[in-house]
Amino acid sequence: MASRSLGGLSGSRGSSGAGKKSLSARNAAVERRNLITVCRFSVKTLIDRSCFETIDDSSPEFNNFAAILEQILSHRLKGQVTWFGYESPRSFWDYIRVACRKVSQNCICSIENMENVSSSRAKGRAWIRVALMEKHLSEYISTALRDFKTTRRFYEDGAIVLGEEANMLAGMLLGLNAIDFSFCLKGQGLDGNFPAVIDYTPYLKFTQSSDSISSDEEELRTLGSSGSSGSSTPEKVGPPFIMDENSWFNKCKRVRHKYQLTLEQKGYLEELLRLRENELSKSVSQNKLLLQRIEDSELAHKLEKEQLEYIIVELQDQLKSYHSLDQLSAEVSLSQTSLDPGQSQEGEGKQDPLNFISEGKEDTPSLLGLCGSLTSVASYKSLTSLKSNDYLASPTTEMTSPGLTPS
DSSP: OOOHHHHHHHHHHHHHHHHHHHHHHHHHHHHHHHHHHHHHHHHHHHHHHHTTTTTTOOOOOHHHHHHHHHHHHTTTOOOOTTTTSEEEOOOOOHHHHHHTTTTTTTSSHHHHTTTOOOHHHHHHHHHHHHHHTTTOHHHHHHHHHHOOHHHHHHHTTTTTGGGGGHHHHHHHHGGGGGGOOOOTSSGGGOTTTTTOOOOOGGOOOOOHHHHHHHHHHHHHHHHHHEEEEESSOOOOOOSSOOOHHHHOOOOOOOHHHHHHHHHHHHHHHHHHHHHHHHHHHHHHHHHHHHHHHHHHHHHHHHHHHHHHHHHHHEEEEEHHHHHHHHHHHHHHHHHHHOHHHHHHHHHHHOOHHHHHHHHHHOOOGGGGHHHHHTTHHHHHHHHHOOOOHHHHHOOOHHHHHHTTTOO
């Protein structure tokens, strides 16, 4: 019996330990989910508020966002172990200072050298404001989360920056780059002596059912009748939540502002579309002109090619005719020498003045027509039939002849 009781006791202890572990895991998961959800609501609230006013340190939406981001970056942050084995608390600035060194043109050194900011928590709050004004907060967080080794060294298991929610955080903070922030780095918001407190009331929404409203009315009637015996109960009870005139006016103002922004964007997009259509029409017309020029140049090249081919054929025909004339003149000379051998001997003794002229002067393009006429058959016969004494008939004729020069 004793052994059974001991076994039952050990089993109850094991089950209680497992229950505590599961409960702690559930609590950690709920805490992470709540912080991420509230951060998303806060970012949306900041974006909506930036349409109507400038976001600065006096804005309650920003103060709430800064507190939420500080809680997220401080979630399950490890303490710093000293030489004596004691663990001292840390701030998220210690993690940001190490993990965000790789960001180009970062503000880490400038924040560390600030004179009016001394504590680590105040430096972290100053870094949030400077990163928002530089529109680089999402880049800082993404760079820090990519350095998983450093993140693992600073945070415990179950932290938000080590879970799947970290990627959602970097994506949510990207929308803050569209807001122009204006902060003073000497205000009360940088006081690091007090922890940041999140205000959840702007993000809570409670809707009553019809049964709950009727039960409340019945309870109010009962309380009214019991409180005053002689007085009658009220016939009608007002709704639990009534929006005043100021809230309706602000809501109408926001809707009107959104409508004006949408109208301006619509006009801008229409003007941009008109300009793009004009550019497209000009490009189409220029394309047509270029295509027409290409067609005209191709046609001109084709005609020029045909003309060149025709000229080549004609030159080839003329070359063939010149070869045939040379052969014919050679045959005629052979026939003349065979018919008159004495004249050929006189021709050998005396040099033909025409040949002397042709030997003394080089052929020029201007004499090509004359040479062509001399190579014809009729001119060749007339020249060979002449005798040498005909050229030397008298000195006067030799001096006055334009074709001969005095020797």
